[in-house]
Amino acid sequence: MKAYRLFEWKQPARLVDIPVPEPEAGQVRLKVAGNGICASDLHLMHEWDKSPSHIKVELPMTIGHEVGGWVDKLGQGVSGFETGQPVIVTIAGCGHCRYCAMGMNQYCLNKGKQVGMGLDGGIAEYVNAPVGAVVPVSDIHPADAAPFTDAGLSSYHAVKRVAPLLTGGTTVAVIGVGGLGHLAVQELKAITPAKVIAYDLNDASLELAKESGADVCLKSADENIEKMSVEAVLDFVGAGATIAQAAKMIRPLGHIVAVGRGPGIFEFKHNAMPYGAMISTTFGGTKAELMELIGLAEAGYIKPHITKFGIDEVDKAYQLLAQGKIQGRGVIIP
Ligand SMILES: [Zn+2]
Ligand SMILES: [Zn+2]
Incomplete structure (x- = not known):
């Protein structure tokens, strides 16, 4: 064979x-x-x-x-x-x-x-x-x-981890709409009422995010990142820039799941994120x-x-x- x-x-x-x-x-x-x-x-x-x-x-x-x-x-x-x-x-x-x-x-x-x-x-x-x-x-x-x-299960496990935070009137960001990210968008829409914002650098990936049901699709750029605007972030990239964007977007008591295994480094200290916000790895x-x-x-x-x-x-x-x-x-x- x-x-x-x-x-x-x-x-x-x-x-x-x-x-x-x-x-x-x-x-x-x-x-x-x-x-x-x-x-x-x-x-x-x-x-x-x-x-x-x-x-x-x-x-x-x-x-x-x-x-x-x-x-x-x-x-x-x-x-x-x-x-x-x-x-x-x-x-x-x-x-x-x-x-x-x-x-x-x-x-x-x-x-x-x-x-x-x-x-x-x-x-x-x-x-x-x-x-x-x-x-x-x-x-x-x-x-x-x-x-x-x-691709489906790794994204779904991350979605399930943040789902308890994503009640009516909340927002979640998905960074990186590739093999895992496009499924995360669909999974979030299937099991939570949260507004889903998808970020990517690539136009074709943003198109896929839209087809997957994302409410808002934006280029990953600092000017598109609103401070303390989301209850959860799923980062499928793990670059220094994406982790910094996630830390900027997250609200108090929010949760960032670092799914992507990029080389980004997050310096954990007081004031790095709002009070009560957390960041976790996953597998x-x-x-x-x-x-x-x-x-x-x-x-x-x-x-x-x-x-x-x-x-x-x-x-x-x-x-x-x-x-x-x-x-x-x-x-x-x-
Ligand atoms: Zn794999
Ligand atoms: Zn065992």
């Missing part, structure tokens, strides 16, 4: 032919329908010269952590899924630490290897996933549902939130903007992603 594999750190990944993998005990083999491409794949392929301690990647490894497909074969001890069933893959936790017990599987203290981050990923014709990470979908094609597992989302999100999508509230590429176009797709030229999410179809 075809698979897009990384053989050496800081060397380009290559599309190669490898045997179809057998599912191990506790795993489900999927026939891949589609795999979304993510900026964190670019970090993995181009920036790191060894695996960071938190994810334990050994090479060679197939790239791709945003997978949708059909159940193809069950490993030993796995039940509850049927061959041909459409599913997507999320982050598996150990199931027994305090975070897993709270349902916060993505913050698991014993988080082992994940699909596309330690285990072979989904830019391939088949992929094995731990059964605890497999989530059924019904009314959405699994290639179209793939972006929900990361992924819970399995229950992914199920909620799929429910919202199946009810028609959320529709990812997807650009599809064949697996033979995978190098080109990552180049376009690196250049910021993919609107919404790119998905590789094997």
